[in-house]
Amino acid sequence: MDGPNALVLAVIGIAMMLAGYLLYSKFLAQKIYRVNAEFKTPAHALRDGVDHVPTNRYVLWGHHFTSVAGAAPIVGPAVAVIWGWLPAFLWVTIGTVFIAGMHDFGALWASVRNRGQSIGTLSGRYIGGRGRNLFLVVVFLLLLMVVAAFAVVISGLLVAQPGAVIPTWGALVVALLVGQAIYRLRWNLLAVTAVGVAALYGLILLGDRFPVSLPESTFGLAPEGVWIILLFLYAGVASLLPVWVLLQPRDFINGIQLFIGLAIIYGAVLIATPTVVAPAYNQNVPEDAPALVPLLFVTIACGAISGFHGTVATGTTSKQLDRETDSRFVGYFGAVGEGLLALGAIVATTAGYQTISQWEQVYDSFSSGGVPVFVEGGASIVNAGLGLPEGLAATILATMAVLFAATTMDTGVRLMRFVVQEIGQLAGVKLGLGAATVVVLVVSLALTFSQGADGSGGLLIWPLFGTTNQLLAALTMGIIVVMLIRKGRPFLPVLIPMLFVLAVSIAAAFVQLVDFYAAGEWLLLVLDVVIIIAALWVLVESLIAMGAARRAEKEPEDEVALTDDEKLPLER
Template sequence: MNSLVLAVIGVAMVLAGYVLYSKYLASRVYKLDPVRTTPAHAMQDGVDYVPTNKYVLWGHHFTSVAGAAPIVGPAVAVIWGWLPAFLWVTLGTVFFAGMHDLGALWASVRNRGQSIGALSGRYIGKRGRNLFLVVIFLLLLMVNATFATVIAGLLVDTPTAVIPAWGALVVALLIGQAIYRYQVSLPIVSVVGVVALYGLILLGDRFPIELPETVLGLSASAFWVVVLFLYAGVASTLPVWVLLQPRDYINGLQLFIALGILYVSVLIATPTMVAPAINDAVPDDAPSLVPLLFVTIACGAVSGFHGMVSSGTSSKQLAKETDGRFVGYFGAVGEGLLALGAIIATTAGFRTLADWEAVYTSFSAGGAGTFVQGGGAIVNSGLGLPESLSATILATTAVLFAATTMDTGVRLQRYVIQEAAELVGVRPGTVGATLIALATGVGLAFGAGADGSGGLTIWPLFGTTNQLLAGLTLSIIVIMLMRKRRPVLPVLLPLVFLLAMTVYALVVQLGGWYREGNWLLVVLDVIILIAALWVIVEAAAGMNRTRKAPPADDDAEDDALAAAQR
């Protein structure tokens, strides 16, 4: 099949979802109110609660939720063939991810910018909240440790990406000052920022920085892991307007340009999908397509991590409630386009089926490197850019988004640690909570891997944990809608499907790891499975109580609480 046909169909589907379905959700289900005061205004503090231009906020939200996962997941899942991955990414983006991300943003805005973990206590109960926090903490631990490993690997394998990856931080700091201190026009800042970023990419391609085998007694990869955690710790404590917002905004523009380069290259080169639509000759170690497809591709179809970003940082910066449609739903559309690009790059970026099969020899063979390799070949064929420069652009894209997700993840983990500590009457403060988040992340990275790759040890549980959190987030949204007597089927049906597939996948993985004798993953799988079943029961009980109770005027209660905060 010609990849151009697949690209046109996929792009049309997700854009139609934004134009049509998101409008229905915004007006009929969530009923976004353009005049309602948001937490960004009611609780403005200049650090976390900051009213933000919707385009800048979209950049933060989109790049924070994107990261490396919508590249890695599809790059692995195409081992079953490109058709299942394509259907789950496109349909998942339209009916699952966009609805989930917008819903989580709306739920948090209507509750003073509280996180999903805090909302679970209000709508599900204290026991459900405690278990919710366990799941969230484990997920963030996986994200932070693993993304550090992924970024470090890309910086080692593609040394031409080192200069643009770190130079982008300087660009972002200058953009933040230009926007907030000197009130420079956003279009001017955008053009200058993009030109500067691509200038750094050209510079990096000309002057690659390759570390020696050992640095300060650490391998090159381990050294980058340590540096990344130090960076994330500092970045996560800065006011959002200093680095987080401008960096994510300029990264968002860069990603769309990179995607544009990839899609234009597909338009010109029209490469053939050399991988099969349905792969009947999967490697022996590949698990069954159902249910593992639905947890292997999480980000790019639907992801619980998005709900944490929506309720952890984005809700505190939303200037107007109706901006949530663009920030939340269109942010999911952007990630769906990235996942679609990853599918095309990893199935049409090879010359022959034999070349593709030579790479996909095992279930874990695909990844960010495969995306860079395949995408670079397509860009080289379509636009004639040197393969080195093409690879640098795509590697820089992957590094920048993984880095934004990582430091947002550390910030979110700090929130979770503070919430959990307050339950037992302890207040660790911003610095203390951040140090705990860094210590646990570094501990996992080096405790389970001397080279700092320990995050990969528990990465196989990321998909199930992530989808479990998405299902639990949807359960909170369902209860809120039931209390307001709003339509619930657009949320309830995806909720049931996600929880069923996730629990099924946990059981399948548990059996496989038990037979392999992988006791660490067996123990973690059992913990997550018990937490999942327990919270499902609590959520079902909460829905049943809500169904029998009279309608609740949550908005009036939330307004009173917001007024008290002011």
């Protein structure tokens, strides 16, 4: 029996997410978070030209979106479709509309209302000191998983797709020039965007024509290992630069590039109208595949709901928000952008093959899916719909994945530096920017090369990412609930998703605990136990804080307002 037309899935999914932004996010903005255009955001109140910089909402959306996206909204769905396209489709669409958008919007609002403080610091204010300490442990482990694993993913793609090397590194030069044009020369944003994107795609064509491959061994390191070292050196330097120099323009251009990439994929689907060959519900999953419930909800994290988004929203984005009302567009629509990427990954990996037997040959084990399958399936659809050579289409999609993973990686290093400095303060040790960055790089590189010169150790603790990520999302929503209760606001739109995500995440953590024990994976088992204990402890502290907030006198509304001199000449 033939599956549905991929165009039908794309239209339904896109319509649901756009309706979520136009309708549900408006409800959240007006009734739940009650954002105020005149509220003085941390970007103005603490403006320093380095981390706190009032930023045009479109530029900031690009930073936030590409920082939270990375490779995860491709990897998760590309793995999860092994259970069938329908569970993945439902979780991505419903999760984006009712959970991810609300979570990202809420985390950004919560931080802005607290002088741009990170989620770890917010946990100390709203659920207590013990909760804050445990929260920082979870956040640090999550960021370590992200930066180490994404370094491995990027290096693997640069080796497998040598045509992506020139555009990957050339994009840094483009971003530096874009930053100077916007902030120093004050050129028109639309014109700068057009030139920057054109330059980026020119680099893609150049890279496809002149692929770059490293020698089999360089100072005893495999090509993957060399790329990993270069990536971490870049991320360390980038994390120390003022955000306007590289972080913002790089992420903005990459965000525009992503939507062009999505337009290419969805445009090809519109023309080629490929059939989804994967089953709606796969009853013949490989023997190594875990149960659909609860593992689906942690396999697809980014693209449905992700705690990592809260660390970005409260770590860097909140410090750059010009108007509080911009948080709806930056936060909620940022989640929509990631949902669209996850939807594209589902379409590419289920309709990018000619027959069900061909699809089953690819998905012969639970670990078969991932970015390479997305690139292969997506390139096939683009070739059929738009006539682009599959090699060029693969270079475009691989570059898109690499650039997103790289932006997430350098943002992750910056966030880890913040966390290390917070932990240092708690321990009575004051770490400067440079010292904290060195600690981050040493720990990350030690993990990455712990299994050999190819850097594969970066994936050592990645199996814990899904559960850790979702638990962090639930705990972040717990903080938002406490804030809403203190302010006398409706809180059920946050509390109900929080309880659902918490339940499936803890269930998945216990399932993995049994699997790690059976497989003798003692490091993963110990870390899983630590994460479960920390999450449950923070949960208890959160419930106590919610009860106390309900009994306490409600907080007055913040009245700090922008002056006319502080308002940017917004390009809207």
